[in-house]
Amino acid sequence: MHNIERDVVIIGAGPSGMTAAHELKKSGLSVAVIEARDRVGGRTWSDTIDGAWLEIGGQWVSPDQTALIGLLDELGLDTYSRYRDGESIYVAPDGTRTRYTGEMFPVSAETEAAMNKLIDTLDALAAQMDPEKPWEHPAARELDIISFHHWLRTQSTDEEACNNIGLFIAGGMLTKPAHAFSALQAVFMASSAGSFSNLVDDNFILDKRVIGGMQGVSLKLAEKLGADVILNSPARTVRWSEVDGDYRVTVVSDNATVTAKRVVMAVPPNLYSRVSFDPPLPRRQHQMHQHQSLGLVIKVHAVYETPFWRKDGLSGTGFSASSLVQEVYDNTNHEDPRGTLVGFVSDEKADYAFTLTAEQRKKEITASLAQFLGAEAAEPVVYYESDWGSEEWTRGAYASSYDLGGLHRYGPDQLTPVGPIHWSCSDLAAEGYQHVDGAVRMGQFTAAKLLAELK
Numbered sequence: 001m002h003n004i005e006r007d008v009v010i011i012g013a014g015p016s017g018m019t020a021a022h023e024l025k026k027s028g029l030s031v032a033v034i035e036a037r038d039r040v041g042g043r044t045w046s047d048t049i050d051g052a053w054l055e056i057g058g059q060w061v062s063p064d065q066t067a068l069i070g071l072l073d074e075l076g077l078d079t080y081s082r083y084r085d086g087e088s089i090y091v092a093p094d095g096t097r098t099r100y101t102g103e104m105f106p107v108s109a110e111t112e113a114a115m116n117k118l119i120d121t122l123d124a125l126a127a128q129m130d131p132e133k134p135w136e137h138p139a140a141r142e143l144d145i146i147s148f149h150h151w152l153r154t155q156s157t158d159e160e161a162c163n164n165i166g167l168f169i170a171g172g173m174l175t176k177p178a179h180a181f182s183a184l185q186a187v188f189m190a191s192s193a194g195s196f197s198n199l200v201d202d203n204f205i206l207d208k209r210v211i212g213g214m215q216g217v218s219l220k221l222a223e224k225l226g227a228d229v230i231l232n233s234p235a236r237t238v239r240w241s242e243v244d245g246d247y248r249v250t251v252v253s254d255n256a257t258v259t260a261k262r263v264v265m266a267v268p269p270n271l272y273s274r275v276s277f278d279p280p281l282p283r284r285q286h287q288m289h290q291h292q293s294l295g296l297v298i299k300v301h302a303v304y305e306t307p308f309w310r311k312d313g314l315s316g317t318g319f320s321a322s323s324l325v326q327e328v329y330d331n332t333n334h335e336d337p338r339g340t341l342v343g344f345v346s347d348e349k350a351d352y353a354f355t356l357t358a359e360q361r362k363k364e365i366t367a368s369l370a371q372f373l374g375a376e377a378a379e380p381v382v383y384y385e386s387d388w389g390s391e392e393w394t395r396g397a398y399a400s401s402y403d404l405g406g407l408h409r410y411g412p413d414q415l416t417p418v419g420p421i422h423w424s425c426s427d428l429a430a431e432g433y434q435h436v437d438g439a440v441r442m443g444q445f446t447a448a449k450l451l452a453e454l455k
């Protein structure tokens with residue numbers, strides 16, 4: 001057990017905590033990063049499973065994610081484009097499979113018109129929003145007290161259009177059913193990504209991947225931080241006091257006790273209550289954190305001897321709001337002769353999938369992949385499910401969002417420090433919300449705040 005003294009102690013070695021530590025250290029402050037797991041990277045994790053190299057967590061980068069892109073440049077990490085040549089597949093609610101090109105699903109003219117109208121309305125609402133302050137949107141309360149599911153149906157009577165548009169935010173991003181979060185939360189998701197149209201455009205939002213893996217960001221930062229990163233050491237207690245305006249905070253973790261001037265909680269909000277705070281957090285924090293929860297998604301990796309779908313003129317991209325796998329993409333690694341598909345089974349479909357035995361789940365999920373890309377897709381040589389819901393130090397994926405009404409009610413206070421305690425994670429980001437870019441932005445923002453206070 002070490003007893004150490006630093007300017008700032010950071011709890012959580014995900015991209016947000018590691019970025020904050022890096023920025024603070026570059027500017028001359030001393031830091032320690034306390035991490036519960038035996039590795040850095042948090043929800044980014046690149047590893048070899050059964051001989052296949054996989055991105056188990058976060059992986060894609062979009063062109064607007066400039067904070068992440070800047071950090072990749074600084075760390076000397078290169079990117080490559082997702083394979084997207086050829087036709088995509090849409091599976092309609094009646095199970096019909098259609099090949100198509102472009103962004104619009106091959107739906108009837110009426111459904112297409114209804115989808116375009118919903119996209120325009122969501123773009124207009126997102127354009128009125130400052131992602132730093134979604135609660136200041138002119139219709140914030142009105143949008144926050146209705147579920148996204150019901151709001152869509154106030155705008156359109158076309159059920160297929162509502163489900164398809166719902167998919168981009170519900171299954172696709174927040175990984176909760178559209179009835180479980182508000183229309184304001186949906187508009188915020190769009191505004192954080194620049195527009196709703198950006199979320200519909202998979203070529204934009206799922207543009208590039210990092211050669212060597214997204215976890216490389218945290219691994220490279222860990223090389224720079226050296227012994228300042230302490231692994232296998234869950235933080236258990238944050239104790240603090242103030243004497244003559246100076247804070248003194250002590251973080252007790254399994255392998256180190258760190259005394260510092262400030263502490264950064266760089267963990268998702270659903271995990272704050274895993275730490276005991278002394279004195280206890282204020283009432284508003286206690287309440288707020290109970291209204292923020294992670295979604296649930298199974299990221300399915302299926303590896304084949306070759307990317308066989310390309311021969312058939314298919315990009316590997318497929319969408320269906322009604323299938324078990326709702327989205328599928330070619331996820332073949334850089335310069336890898338084998339082909340990899342990645343599919344997503346989200347929210348209530350993930351609940352269902354987890355009621356099955358592992359064998360039955362694989363059978364149903366690969367059958368769903370085959371519905372998009374043909375019978376060969378049902379026979380991967382390597383099959384793996386990223387199951388972040390059962391990871392003790394995450395408990396869901398991809399990130400957290402507020403329940404109905406929570407965003408406008410608590411959002412204004414989500415970044416308010418409590419004494420020496422600051423909050424930093426992708427779940428609290430404005431731009432890049434839920435994404436690695438948001439984690440990096442929050443790390444940089446928190447470091448800048450602390451530098452202003454401490455230097």
Ligand SMILES: Cc1cc2nc3c(=O)[nH]c(=O)nc-3n(C[C@H](O)[C@H](O)[C@H](O)COP(=O)(O)OP(=O)(O)OC[C@H]3O[C@@H](n4cnc5c(N)ncnc54)[C@H](O)[C@@H]3O)c2cc1C
Pocket residue numbers: 011012013014015016017034035036037040041042043044056057058059060061233234235236266267268271274275299386388393394396397398399424425426427434435436437439
């Ligand atoms: C399956 C999946 C797919 C995703 N896909 C993408 C994508 O394609 N593109 C994208 O940009 N984003 C994606 N994301 C989201 C992205 O990975 C996260 O937004 C990002 O990693 C969040 O970073 P963070 O530092 O805020 O939190 P985290 O990465 O969660 O890091 C928090 C760290 O805190 C640690 N911790 C928790 N409690 C304690 C404690 N008490 N003491 C010490 N340590 C603690 C955890 O172990 C963890 O290492 C995906 C996420 C998942 C899970």
